[in-house]
Amino acid sequence: MRLRALLSSRLLPLATTSLVTLALSTGHVAAAGDQSSTTAPADRVSADDLSAPTRVVTLGTGTPDIVEGRSGTSTAVIVDREQVYLFDAGAGFMEVLGKFGDDGGGIFPDTSKYPGTVLPTYLDKLFLTHLDSDHILGIPELLLRGWVLERNHPVRIWGPPGTRTVAEGAIEAYQPDIRHRLGSLPIGKEAPYTGIVEELASEPGVVYRDRYVTITAFDVDHGTWEAGEAFGYRIEAPDMTIVISGDTRPTPNLIEHAQGADILLHEVMSTTGLATLPQEWQGYMLDAHTTTRQLADIAEEIDPELLVMIHPLFLGAPEDTLIQEMTDAYEGNFALANDGDVFE
Numbered sequence: 001m002r003l004r005a006l007l008s009s010r011l012l013p014l015a016t017t018s019l020v021t022l023a024l025s026t027g028h029v030a031a032a033g034d035q036s037s038t039t040a041p042a043d044r045v046s047a048d049d050l051s052a053p054t055r056v057v058t059l060g061t062g063t064p065d066i067v068e069g070r071s072g073t074s075t076a077v078i079v080d081r082e083q084v085y086l087f088d089a090g091a092g093f094m095e096v097l098g099k100f101g102d103d104g105g106g107i108f109p110d111t112s113k114y115p116g117t118v119l120p121t122y123l124d125k126l127f128l129t130h131l132d133s134d135h136i137l138g139i140p141e142l143l144l145r146g147w148v149l150e151r152n153h154p155v156r157i158w159g160p161p162g163t164r165t166v167a168e169g170a171i172e173a174y175q176p177d178i179r180h181r182l183g184s185l186p187i188g189k190e191a192p193y194t195g196i197v198e199e200l201a202s203e204p205g206v207v208y209r210d211r212y213v214t215i216t217a218f219d220v221d222h223g224t225w226e227a228g229e230a231f232g233y234r235i236e237a238p239d240m241t242i243v244i245s246g247d248t249r250p251t252p253n254l255i256e257h258a259q260g261a262d263i264l265l266h267e268v269m270s271t272t273g274l275a276t277l278p279q280e281w282q283g284y285m286l287d288a289h290t291t292t293r294q295l296a297d298i299a300e301e302i303d304p305e306l307l308v309m310i311h312p313l314f315l316g317a318p319e320d321t322l323i324q325e326m327t328d329a330y331e332g333n334f335a336l337a338n339d340g341d342v343f344e
């Protein structure tokens, strides 16, 4: 397999689900969700059947810190240029779709209808790693902006306990907008702001299967979030296996679940930046996140074809410093992801 990054301006060398099903409604209740999302379909697609390779797009690579050019964290996995699986929805991640144009730029599905208008109707499956705000601020945007832009079917959201409250609350908070648009938009909205939320059970495992992918959630250790509240995800597509760490300090469980990964997307923080923080903040950060040096050790154990650093916490260090830290510590191929980078 050839792994390369497209559109990157600064690339380095290189359980069953618990099933709280909820119709978020404004009086128009969604049809009940597919309850068999963990059942293996008989007609699974093979690598030979694909018309396009599986691609990973880092739509947002930000953190709670405000950094120019880094939207809230969000990663899209696109299989056969048709099936799109979204992992986390940070603030402003949808803006990055504009980079690909209204026809998807050969990467996302082509939904061009009105010239110059991106219609992200394909963003309807969201998997949350955990409920820290930098990973979910974009949920109202996904639900409501997607609907205004002609998505006429529900979004399904998988996430830890509390996911339902977040999604339901977003709909509740935007009732004035919903009422206004229902009464004034010149397009039909028979299936309006509806979503279906599936909360992962406290025991992780396979949370989703379709003809193209199997998605497994596994526990990671992120600060004081408990087991069943912070996840990484393993995505097995016909031609590639991708692992997304979520936010985590080093954890053996991730190494176990990431064996055989072609692309490992892992959070990171600068060792240099960390050293400049007050002692109590260093303790907090080490309990929640992974330094470049720690990540190098993790990646060596997993040995992916490509390590993609996401969610970079620079902590005051220049970007080049973080890259240099990883260059010094890790011999494998790696990249620091920027918004809109494509990996395949």
Ligand SMILES: [Zn+2]
Pocket (backbone or CB within 6 Å): 063, 064, 132, 134, 135, 247, 311
């Ligand atoms: Zn985060």
